[in-house]
Amino acid sequence: MIIVEELTKRYARNTAVDHISFRVEKGQIVGFLGPNGAGKTTTMRMLTCFMPPTSGSASIAGLDVLEHPMKVKKHIGYLPETPPLYPEMATGEYLQFVGRLKGLSGGELKKRVDYVCERCSVADVRHKLIGKLSKGYRQRVGLAQAIIHNPDVLILDEPTAGLDPKQINETRDLIKSLAGDHTILLSTHILPEVEQTCQQVIIINKGKLVATDSVQNLQNRARGAVSVLVEVASRSGPLDFSMVQKQLEQVAGVSRVLYRGSNSGFSSFEVESEKSFSRGDVARSIVNAGWDLNELRPAAISLEEVFLQLTKSEEKPPLEAAELAGVPA
């Protein structure tokens, strides 16, 4: 749905986006992750035909952004970093205005305005001036204007920035619920957001693409292996954990088993593999040996660690600086 190839944007003094390429498949919800100043907004502005790339190309729904800007714009719903709202307009009136701009009219326009008001829970402030709305409502009105023309692609620039935790949750749920109808690219510099909302993640740093993968794979990749946590208990007396270790190491594909400690009769192990293994095999091997299997789950590490590893790998923080700052050795 979105194809980006070697996209580059140079400003007078710096290169904001440097030869990045990625693809977003139809119906996916993809996180565009990077620290502040990474070039997220710049990339999104090129995708939405707000400004042309210096070089490289991007296409939306098979249409090149430079060759067919008018058609591309019809396929895109865009929520910029600051929602583009007119404080002197009432919510309903504003949505009608945006709908007209996007080419809707008559009964269809009215139907869509009703629909997005309902969908984004802004129906109760329909007649209120936008200037008088709370931040959370404004963000939802911003989302409502982005989907007014039922676009194939939604591009959301930091949709939860500046909201309080409750509003963030509401907005996230709303975005997730929109995923069925639209392909969504959303940018953020907050990691948990990607983990909670997205299926895929594209990480950029200083204008360069760092990684693009599914959230799941990326978490695994940083580990360099797939791993699961296993919690085992013995039915008769205390558990000999070295026996369990030996038993688990024999399961096909397992490369390493770590003992993680015991707690009220349960012992935890971390089972690692270079490639992959069947969790069923692990479970069977425990049960067959006469132990109880209490828990078996993937050992997900937070995306934060992945992110830090990926973005920090090039430049190591100077040690001296840390020492000078009085960090105890």
Add this chain to the structure above:
Amino acid sequence: MKNALTIYRKELRSYFVSPIAYLLLLMFALIFGFFFWNSLGYFVFIGMESQMRGQPMPMNINEQIIRPLLSNISVVGLFFIPMITMRLFAEEKRSGTIELLVTSPVRDIEVILGKWLAACSLYASMLLVTFLNFGFLFKYGNPDWKPLLIGYLGLLLQAGALLAVGTFISTLTKNQIIAGAATFAICLLLWVVGWVGDYETAMWATVLSYMSVVTHFESFAKGVLDTKDAVFYVALIFLGLFFTARSMESLRWRS
């Protein structure tokens, strides 16, 4: 052009939901009224005086009231133009709504025309209110209405040209105060350059005084529709809107 109409309606609405439109209407009507009743009073005074001297001179409402009045108003208009155009683009740039306009399937020229026409409409409604004064003249006197209409056409053309220039200047900054001040400076400049023609006849002075938006109004004030002057205003309108379009385009390359 449906999109231009959408923009036009939005702009006009935002003029009239804020106090600015009413303030402009009121101020313009007051200033116009002052000039009108002032010159009317003077007219009546001259008339009485000449009668008392027993040698009635030919009195002409068009020549003695309408013409100087329209000339004055064409200058007063210069002070109102910046207040009409300053926020047109500057405010959209400041608040970020320009991103909505530019990423919607709407051509730049439609946005520009919508905004400029809304500005023209506000000015036209200011002129319309002043028409009330003339109702009085037509009731008690017998002025010729054709020159009056031509004079108003001239006012509208002159304003259209300056509004196009103001619209352009509004695309150059995020700050509407700066846009307003710059537009005001340009409006004044386009007025005073005409003064050099009063004492200097060299080539450069002729060119400069040709640039004056007020000089070109003189024929309209007389009630004469001079193609040369009309063409000047129309050309300035095109120039202003053309530069606005270029500026909007370059805004994307820079921002």
